[in-house]
Amino acid sequence: MIWNIRKKKFYGMLIVAFALTTLALAGGHIQSAITGDPVELDPDFVIDSNVGLGGFGFFLFAVVTVMNSISGEFESGTIVPLLAKPVSRTTVFLGKLFAAFLTLLVTYSFLMIYMTIGGFVIYGPQNNLHLVPLSLLGAIFSTLIWVSIVLLFGTLFRSSLIAALGSLGIWLGTTIIGSIIGSLAGQGWILTYIPGSGNSGSVGGPPMVGTPVSTGTDSIGPNLINYILHPSWDVTYYKMDLTQSTPANPVWEALNTEPLSTVIPISITVALIYFIALVAVSWFVFRRAQITE
Numbered sequence: 001m002i003w004n005i006r007k008k009k010f011y012g013m014l015i016v017a018f019a020l021t022t023l024a025l026a027g028g029h030i031q032s033a034i035t036g037d038p039v040e041l042d043p044d045f046v047i048d049s050n051v052g053l054g055g056f057g058f059f060l061f062a063v064v065t066v067m068n069s070i071s072g073e074f075e076s077g078t079i080v081p082l083l084a085k086p087v088s089r090t091t092v093f094l095g096k097l098f099a100a101f102l103t104l105l106v107t108y109s110f111l112m113i114y115m116t117i118g119g120f121v122i123y124g125p126q127n128n129l130h131l132v133p134l135s136l137l138g139a140i141f142s143t144l145i146w147v148s149i150v151l152l153f154g155t156l157f158r159s160s161l162i163a164a165l166g167s168l169g170i171w172l173g174t175t176i177i178g179s180i181i182g183s184l185a186g187q188g189w190i191l192t193y194i195p196g197s198g199n200s201g202s203v204g205g206p207p208m209v210g211t212p213v214s215t216g217t218d219s220i221g222p223n224l225i226n227y228i229l230h231p232s233w234d235v236t237y238y239k240m241d242l243t244q245s246t247p248a249n250p251v252w253e254a255l256n257t258e259p260l261s262t263v264i265p266i267s268i269t270v271a272l273i274y275f276i277a278l279v280a281v282s283w284f285v286f287r288r289a290q291i292t293e
Contacts, residue, residue, distance in 0.1 A: 013064040014107065021052035021111055025118040041124040047131050047225050051108055051139040052115045055197050055218035058139065059171045062146030065103050067163045069096045070286060071154035089287045097279065100147055104140050112136050131225050138221020145195045145217045145271050146171070148278035155282040158289075171196065188237060191216060193270055201235040203260075206252035210236075215263050217271040223264050233260040 028039040053061070070093075073079035082092060112132060119126050149170060154163035174196035188199035198216020200207070213223065213235045226233060238252040245251045 010064055010103075013060060016060070017053060017057060017107070017111060018114065020057055021115055021118075024049060024052040025115070025122055028122065039122070042119075043123070043125060043127040045123040046116050046119040046126045047128050047135060048222065049115050049119070049135075050219070050222050051111050051135060053111070053139065055142075055175070055216075056171075058143040058218060059146045059167070061104060061107070062143050062150050063164050063167060065100045066096070066147050066150050067154060067160045069100065069151065069154065070282075071158050071160045071163050074158040074289075075160060090283065093283050093286050097147075097151070101140070101144070104143055104147075108136055108139050108143075128225075128229065131228060134224055134228075135221045138224055141271060142218050142220055145275055148275045148282070149195065152278045152282045155285045155289075188239075192266060195271070195274055198267065199237060201237040203230075203233050203235055206236075206238050206254070208250075213260070213263070215267055217267055217274075220264070220267055220271065223260065223267065227260050227264055231261065234258065235260055235263055 028042070031037070032039045051057075068075075073082060083089060112135070116126070116129065116132060146167065150163050150167045153166040154160060157163070157166075174191065174194055191197070191199045192215045194216075196216050197218050198214050201213050201215065202210035203213055204210040213219075213226070213233075215223075215235070234257050236257045237255045239255055241251040241253045
């Protein structure tokens with residue numbers, strides 16, 4: 001963990017994270033400066049913030065935290081003295097994974113404290129702060145999915161560059177292509193079963209009218225909080241009707257509806273399956289890796 005946090009890229013990512021969180025906090029003032037409207041109080045700002053990062057922030061932290069964890073040892077040659085020590089490869093592997101977890105826990109805790117204090121200062125007294133730890137744990141769990149993907153690329157190819165670029169390709173594919181599949185083709189249900197933002201739905205009306213809800217692994221924390229606060233919510237999924245829509249007036253066609261209580265266990269199960277499977281493959285490859293001086 002100390003080896004990780006000494007790296008310049010980690011401090012750079014920490015600065016970026018605080019910048020993104022600050023931007024989220026300042027969003028009301030930025031909008032006020034543009035429109036001239038006063039900044040409105042928002043008692044739910046903190047619990048709706050998802051640590052101020054969201055899916056892209058989770059992905060970046062995963063890359064920064066583990067892209068060098070194993071591949072960097074092979075690239076620098078330090079894997080030889082490391083594995084010469086009287087500990088098993090399994091212990092080394094699990095130690096690196098646990099160090100990544102601790103790094104994320106400490107970093108996200110600071111971000112959550114910063115977000116909570118900033119929410120009080122800018123948006124007034126906050127409701128349901130007892131649910132903040134749930135948001136924190138959800139953010140860590142969401143990031144660990146990307147950690148397992150980055151770790152797999154780094155272990156398979158023993159290259160930090162491939163670990164970063166390979167996982168970036170997966171993130172771009174699930175985000176960009178996924179949004180097109182969901183909103184235009186109406187096949188967004190596929191996204192529920194792959195890491196990322198998942199399928200997009202809404203509660204109480206079509207997109208841009210109702211409350212947005214995402215089914216993916218990036219939204220586990222917010223969905224858990226919403227379920228505790230609104231256990232009767234039903235999520236409806238839509239696709240854009242291209243024959244009737246115009247740029248100024250999009251027309252949405254409702255596809256299907258399911259309760260939020262169904263969305264949550266599916267996303268958690270998907271996250272667990274991917275995490276366990278990808279970590280298991282990484283562990284197997286690491287144990288079988290041939291070491292040459």
